[in-house]
Amino acid sequence: MARAPKKNLVGVAAPSRGRYVGTGNGPTFQPIDIGHPDYVALIEPDTAFWALVERAKLADVALGGDLLKAYRKKAAQFAKEMDMLRFGLKPSAVYFNPTERCNLNCVYCYIPEKMRRKGQHMSQEQIVEALAVLKRYFRTTVPKGSQPQIIFHGAEPLLNREAVFAGIEQFADDFRFGIQTNATLLDDSAIDFLREHDVSVGISLDAPTSAIADRTRANWEGRGVYQQVIDAMSRLKDYPGWSVICTVSQENLRHLTKLVDFLHEHEVPTCLMNILRCTLPKSRSVKPDDASAAKYFLQALDRTHELYQKTGRKLIVGNFANILLAIVAPAARRLMCDISPCGGGRCFFALAPNGDLFPCSEFIGLPAFCGGNLFRDELPAVLDSEPFRLVTDRKIEQIEPCGRCAIRHFCGSPCPAEAHEMNGGMQQVGAFCEFYEEQVRYAFRLIADEKIDDYLWEGWDKDMQQTFAMS
């Protein structure tokens, strides 16, 4: 009788069983120094799994034992979660630019100056038509019971106020609306309208004094608009749906802690302190270096904590809160810049006033990234177009050094627009790297010291499930 052929013959694949950490199919645990006296982080980058381990016990914990056993049981689930987050989401938001024009000429704006000076408004009819098209599209992507989101953005959307407000009124039941404005046109009647229609309002302010704020945000004659923003903030004070965005640049970096004091004093519930985007050359003139950016940004975060301890009231820094969430609850993150692929063209897209569609507002000044037109093309085809795919196919594994970086799924190497324009291609890193490294280290120190609740919204984990716990 003929014998059955032996398995594992020469020429037949014999993959490792994954018995050991760091070789073959074993988990890749990378240790990183988080700057904490007692703990180091151990990270499995592909699944965004992490553990903080007592320094003296690192070797024992990393190479075997209970942590490894517990991780093995969950690895497939975590890999699936990351895969869904990175590749399984569908669009649910649009950044809707109802005008090309702006009454300001901010140093770091990503919309070309010519557009902002002499561009076109969308007509009211076009805004209504665009919202009708988007409503039909989102019926196919957004689950019943959820509302897609429309954020009027710019340039300055309130320059086209009548048409924008007409759109909001007509589609009040179909979308959640928001508006991002420079606040110069935010008079009492505009605020009344936005309150009545539950529109979230984001306003822009870069510093606590006019001398600094007006360096980066001024009108075409060079006059700063600080005082107008402060007036608008006073009027918004008791409205729960407002926030402040600060763009962090070389001009205001050293004043972030004072800005935190100022925003807290004005009872701002949430702010973003976004490092500036370097997509257009002009913005690079005020680019801070990574080390300084990290130093002053983390000092500002420290200050929010001091104020919380002193007053019992938080000022949430939304972009940092998002990094914390990316670590402790990856699927809960809200902002989709710090993940790869980023949210551009897959979670949201941007609509220019002529109907042209871009993966993100950041690309509006770059015609090569136009994927089609809302009034002429089918949205699914636009989302699958070559210009969109340039962005949605940008995966961190293909970027050097990100592909071997332990924190690649907490950072995402943002942003593709600046990687392309500033660093020479989609497979290049974004404009800041060490800045993200330092934020992630800071976040891990907060976890080690059990302080993360102080940096997140009340009830941030209310509807969440625990999928791993070990201590």
Added chain:
Amino acid sequence: MKQTKKTVIAYRKTCPAKGTGLSHYILMDKKAK
């Protein structure tokens, strides 16, 4: 009394993913009202 230091701190939470935002704008979790 000083708490005993934990050898390992590791946890993870999950929820349905709703991330839609880009860094130019804060998406509010709740309706404004």
